[in-house]
Amino acid sequence: GAGVSQSPSNKVTEKGKDVELRCDPISGHTALYWYRQSLGQGLEFLIYFQGNSAPDKSGLPSDRFSAERTGGSVSTLTIQRTQQEDSAVYLCASSFGGGSGNTIYFGEGSWLTVV
Amino acid sequence: GENVEQHPSTLSVQEGDSAVIKCTYSDSASNYFPWYKQELGKGPQLIIDIRSNVGEKKDQRIAVTLNKTAKHFSLHITETQPEDSAVYFCAATPYSGGGADGLTFGKGTHLIIQP
Numbered sequence: 008g009a010g011v012s013q014s015p016s017n018k019v020t021e022k023g024k025d026v027e028l029r030c031d032p033i034s035g036h037t038a039l040y041w042y043r044q045s046l047g048q049g050l051e052f053l054i055y056f057q058g059n060s061a062p063d064k065s066g067l068p069s070d071r072f073s074a075e076r077t078g079g080s081v082s083t084l085t086i087q088r089t090q091q092e093d094s095a096v097y098l099c100a101s102s103f104g105g106g107s108g109n110t111i112y113f114g115e116g117s118w119l120t121v122v
Numbered sequence: 123g124e125n126v127e128q129h130p131s132t133l134s135v136q137e138g139d140s141a142v143i144k145c146t147y148s149d150s151a152s153n154y155f156p157w158y159k160q161e162l163g164k165g166p167q168l169i170i171d172i173r174s175n176v177g178e179k180k181d182q183r184i185a186v187t188l189n190k191t192a193k194h195f196s197l198h199i200t201e202t203q204p205e206d207s208a209v210y211f212c213a214a215t216p217y218s219g220g221g222a223d224g225l226t227f228g229k230g231t232h233l234i235i236q237p
Contacts, residue, residue, distance in 0.1 A: 011165070049128075049211065049229040050166070098165055110156070111225065113165035 009033075011114035013099050019120045020089055028084040028117045032101030039082050040100040040111065041074055050098065056082065089121045124149040126214050128228025136236050141202055143231045145212035146194040152214040155188060155195045160209045160230070169210075170197070199233075207235045 012031040020026050032039050041053040052066040056076040067073070071089075076082040086093055096116040102109040125148040135141045145155075153174040158166035172179045172186045172195065179186050183202075188195040195214075199206055209232050215225040 050227040052225070100165075110168055110171070113158075113167070115163075115165045 011099055011101050011112055013097075013114040013117050015117055016115065017118045017120075019122060022091060022121055023088055025085065025087045026089055026119060028086075028097050028099075028119070030082045030084070030099030030101075030114060032080065032082070032099070033103075033112055036101035036103050036112075037079065038102040038104060038109065039076055040102075041082070041084050042098040042100065042113075043068075044096045044098055044116070046095070053084070053097075086119075089119075091121050094119055094121045124152060124214055124216075124226040126212060126226045126228045128212050128231055130231060131229065132232045132234070134234040134236055135202055137202055137204060139202055141199045141206070141233055141235075143197045143210055143212070143233070144194060145196070145214070145228050146192075147214040147226075148193065149214070149216065150190075150193065151216040154215050155186070156213050157186060157197050158211045158213070158227075160211065162208075166211055202235050204235050204237060207233060209233070 011033055014029045018026055037058045039056045042050045043053055044050055054067055054074045055063040071087045074082060074084045096118050098113050098116045100111045100113045102111045126145055128145045133141055156171035157169050159169045160166040170181050170184050170186050172188050174190055177188055183200045185198040209230045211230045212228040213225050
């Protein structure tokens with residue numbers, strides 16, 4: 008596709024359930040990022056993938072959060088045993104090559120509500 | 123690490139007037155400064171960026187200025203229109219940082235254009 012694609016666009020889940028959020032980056036982009044945006048807040052970095060390198064997981068808030076990137080393309084962010092404070096928009100982004108200075112393109116986000 | 127402060131958090135201007143959003147950063151090694159616009163329900167979109175080798179960049183009604191000595195940069199929107207209403211995010215990152223942790227965002231400015 009032309010842009011970063013995320014699914015689902017909206018997800019309501021019960022506290023304690025696991026959720027999976029999917030990201031399909033722009034074709035040819037080797038770098039992929041996950042950010043979290045809570046209501047009225049800025050963008051909080053979660054995790055970064057670049058090619059075949061080990062991911063930068065320094066932003067993951069707890070061990071309930073994990074992410075995979077298969078085949079250097081599609082990524083899945085998994086949140087286990089969801090809590091109400093996990094409610095937020097989860098944004099995926101990609102860029103052509105890693106490293107700073109490369110333009111980062113965002114998807115529309117997955118809106119997660121934990122009830 | 124880098125710290126980016128963004129002001130104001132909310133800005134209301136009359137249609138046709140100019141709007142200015144300011145950001146300061148702490149890491150003197152930062153060399154790339156993008157600005158993103160986020161409309162309601164959408165992901166952030168890059169609108170303009172500036173690198174440290176220039177002091178100003180313009181694109182139609184939008185301009186960005188950079189003062190590396192003072193470590194601040196600003197977004198200027200002239201002749202504002204209703205479609206400019208959105209949340210604007212600034213960011214800063216060093217070229218050589220590599221990885222997503224080099225891109226630090228401000229907390230955003232909610233720009234409201236009054237008709």
